[in-house]
Amino acid sequence: MSKNTEFVKFDKVDKSYDGKVLVVKDLNLNISEGEFITMLGPSGSGKTTCLMMLAGFETPTNGEIYLDSNPISNIPPHKRGIGMVFQNYALFPHMTVYENLAFPLRVRKVQKDEIDKKVDKALSMVSLSGFESRMPAQLSGGQQQRVAVARALVFDPAVVLMDEPLGALDKNLRESMQYEIKHIHENIGVTVVYVTHDQGEALTMSNRIAVFNDGKVQQLSSPDKLYEEPVNSFVAEFIGENNTFGGEVTDISKDVCKVKLQNGEILANPVSVTSKGDKTTVSIRPERALINPKDKMDNNQTGKIEEVIYHGDHTRVRLDLLGNKEFILKVPNSSNDLDLKLGNEIKVGWNSQDARALDPK
Amino acid sequence: MSSETKQILTTDGIPLEISLKKAERKNKIKAFLLVAPLLLFLIITYIFPIGEMFTRSIDDKMITNMLPKTFKSMESWDGKELPSEEVFASFLSDFKILVEKKEHGKLAQRLNKEKNGFNTITKKLFRQVKRNKIDETQSIKEQIMKVHKRWRNVEYWQAIKRTAPPYTSAKYLKAMDMYLNEDNKITQVSEDRRIHRILWLRTVEVAFFVTVFCFLMGYPIAHLLATLPMKYSNLLMICVLLPFWTSLLVRTASWMILLQQQGVVNDFFVMIGLVSDDNRPEMMYNKVGTYVAMTQILLPFMVLPLYSVMKTISPSLMRAGKSLGGTPFVAFWKVYFPLTIPGIGAGCLLVFILAIGYYITPALVGGASGTLISNQIAYHMKTTLDWSFASAMGLMLLGGVLVIYWLYNKLVGVDNIKLG
Numbered sequence: 001m002s003k004n005t006e007f008v009k010f011d012k013v014d015k016s017y018d019g020k021v022l023v024v025k026d027l028n029l030n031i032s033e034g035e036f037i038t039m040l041g042p043s044g045s046g047k048t049t050c051l052m053m054l055a056g057f058e059t060p061t062n063g064e065i066y067l068d069s070n071p072i073s074n075i076p077p078h079k080r081g082i083g084m085v086f087q088n089y090a091l092f093p094h095m096t097v098y099e100n101l102a103f104p105l106r107v108r109k110v111q112k113d114e115i116d117k118k119v120d121k122a123l124s125m126v127s128l129s130g131f132e133s134r135m136p137a138q139l140s141g142g143q144q145q146r147v148a149v150a151r152a153l154v155f156d157p158a159v160v161l162m163d164e165p166l167g168a169l170d171k172n173l174r175e176s177m178q179y180e181i182k183h184i185h186e187n188i189g190v191t192v193v194y195v196t197h198d199q200g201e202a203l204t205m206s207n208r209i210a211v212f213n214d215g216k217v218q219q220l221s222s223p224d225k226l227y228e229e230p231v232n233s234f235v236a237e238f239i240g241e242n243n244t245f246g247g248e249v250t251d252i253s254k255d256v257c258k259v260k261l262q263n264g265e266i267l268a269n270p271v272s273v274t275s276k277g278d279k280t281t282v283s284i285r286p287e288r289a290l291i292n293p294k295d296k297m298d299n300n301q302t303g304k305i306e307e308v309i310y311h312g313d314h315t316r317v318r319l320d321l322l323g324n325k326e327f328i329l330k331v332p333n334s335s336n337d338l339d340l341k342l343g344n345e346i347k348v349g350w351n352s353q354d355a356r357a358l359d360p361k
Numbered sequence: 362m363s364s365e366t367k368q369i370l371t372t373d374g375i376p377l378e379i380s381l382k383k384a385e386r387k388n389k390i391k392a393f394l395l396v397a398p399l400l401l402f403l404i405i406t407y408i409f410p411i412g413e414m415f416t417r418s419i420d421d422k423m424i425t426n427m428l429p430k431t432f433k434s435m436e437s438w439d440g441k442e443l444p445s446e447e448v449f450a451s452f453l454s455d456f457k458i459l460v461e462k463k464e465h466g467k468l469a470q471r472l473n474k475e476k477n478g479f480n481t482i483t484k485k486l487f488r489q490v491k492r493n494k495i496d497e498t499q500s501i502k503e504q505i506m507k508v509h510k511r512w513r514n515v516e517y518w519q520a521i522k523r524t525a526p527p528y529t530s531a532k533y534l535k536a537m538d539m540y541l542n543e544d545n546k547i548t549q550v551s552e553d554r555r556i557h558r559i560l561w562l563r564t565v566e567v568a569f570f571v572t573v574f575c576f577l578m579g580y581p582i583a584h585l586l587a588t589l590p591m592k593y594s595n596l597l598m599i600c601v602l603l604p605f606w607t608s609l610l611v612r613t614a615s616w617m618i619l620l621q622q623q624g625v626v627n628d629f630f631v632m633i634g635l636v637s638d639d640n641r642p643e644m645m646y647n648k649v650g651t652y653v654a655m656t657q658i659l660l661p662f663m664v665l666p667l668y669s670v671m672k673t674i675s676p677s678l679m680r681a682g683k684s685l686g687g688t689p690f691v692a693f694w695k696v697y698f699p700l701t702i703p704g705i706g707a708g709c710l711l712v713f714i715l716a717i718g719y720y721i722t723p724a725l726v727g728g729a730s731g732t733l734i735s736n737q738i739a740y741h742m743k744t745t746l747d748w749s750f751a752s753a754m755g756l757m758l759l760g761g762v763l764v765i766y767w768l769y770n771k772l773v774g775v776d777n778i779k780l781g
Binding site for chain 1: 675677678680681682683684685686687688689691692695696699700
């Protein structure tokens, strides 16, 4: 069975609330059937607006959204057949769990025994069988969350939208719910559009992540690619930790370029620089820079230790390196032969491949 | 460990329980002292007057004190035929004391209320006593019976006997257009004199419809208030609260200006040709005026509880209802409306209770067909000075409100009320 790669399609969508500022600018996004896609971005980046447009609570100012090749801008929310999990669950507080789950089926005039069967199945899917007669207020946050997920899935929608559904849970519960939602998605193969500002959540759960900033998709790719190969400095900054150097390209070839910093020069991977004289921001992940590297590396520098913070499984070391006083290193706890003391000078090396020369900040 | 059986001591060696009680007693006394002034105030201004009203409404001691000997001697009278000489004699001796104290007029008034005709015959008896025409050595019964033929009528003596108990339910019966007849049976007054029952029914009817109108108008307003952006909702809130900041009299007077036959509304109707100039409808001094003015005045009491409840309903619930496939109406009816019931209950109860005792507005714009029971109470307080009757009606009103409250509690549950 070939999957429709344009199951949900945003086509040149613009959205403005006040006629002055565009919250979403020229959004083009294809979501394939059965995919788990996450819209990730800081607050105000337009990701929730996109979700609301897809759900039908907001209308695009320009452009069109297609669901299974049908334009849906003029279809009211209740006819779209899209399930949605809200930020604060939005369970109906005056109905029992059973009635909450039966609501979408009752409005669709499903037979009573059919409703019972479906509610039963949905509740067992989120391992809440036997909770039918509870009121939402009698459930814990995690249980409410699961009821909300079950309710969004019980009427077999083609697409399920989740708007920061785990935001109100504590850290441990959030993590276990991440896996649970991921497993549900894998088991039933529904298309999920998930909105979050938590990058950890996005990296754990998604097939693909769309990083939003300033109303635009900055990068759309799989989690590993997003982390390893950010295409611009916003993505590099937003996803994971990052050491940056601002400078100017002095020499450039196909795989490597020379970047002149304020006090020094480094070799970098030319990602978004094309010619000599380009301003650039070079981004290096902390775990890619090694102390006293055994292998040969094409960047070798010396830095002074400014701060050492013990983190249990690793130690974070802040260096003053090439004029950057915020250069972070992550040292695994196993390498205890190092002399990490304040003020010590240590040697640091990295490959030019891992130093990505991106657009200037 | 035997820590469960051992008494736990504080570090000073005092048993923990005693120490705890001591520490909490101080707080309790402090808390009580804080509310004590209010409690005192409530007792003086609320509980005491209600008690006073109650005793006044059933009090009939005046006549009991006026004719002590008469009632004493009447105890053995069966009330079927004219009483014995002894009763007549004690009545005369009581009456003489009253004449000395110049209180015979009061007696006449009171007895006349019980049975028409006492005024004349008491006056006649007074004249005879004043002139010392009654010879106590002869049969007093015969002499009194000669004063006026009514003194020979057993019904008048029965009436005197009926006033004997120090307490009476007559005022309550009167408020229901009923009275105790000669045989001590509850009887309805003749049809042309039944005025109170109409007033009660009208009061309930007006209160009910005012509540319905307030609900129909207040619900959308409250919804708008709860969903509009802050800057608009504040303005609207001021409009809703504006009536609170204007004197009740001013508001009612402005309704009079608007609604009278030569008033603004009628002028407008004539101008747009809805009615002809010589056929202006009467919108005041009848029920229409009462409805319009009371609905406007009581509207905030409906809007505020509704608003405070609606404010707590997350807009995402309606969205959830729609995204799950409910049409906007279904989402409203199945999700939003049930959640506002506590506010509806509070608002309706508040408006109904306030409306049932409303006084100034119906007095000013109600006219003859728009007056309510409260106006009748005021009439008896100020004009007839029959305070005990006014008290009885006031208490019946209070009882009615309590019954409504009880019913509401049974149907909806008072715990569900939300005022804010």
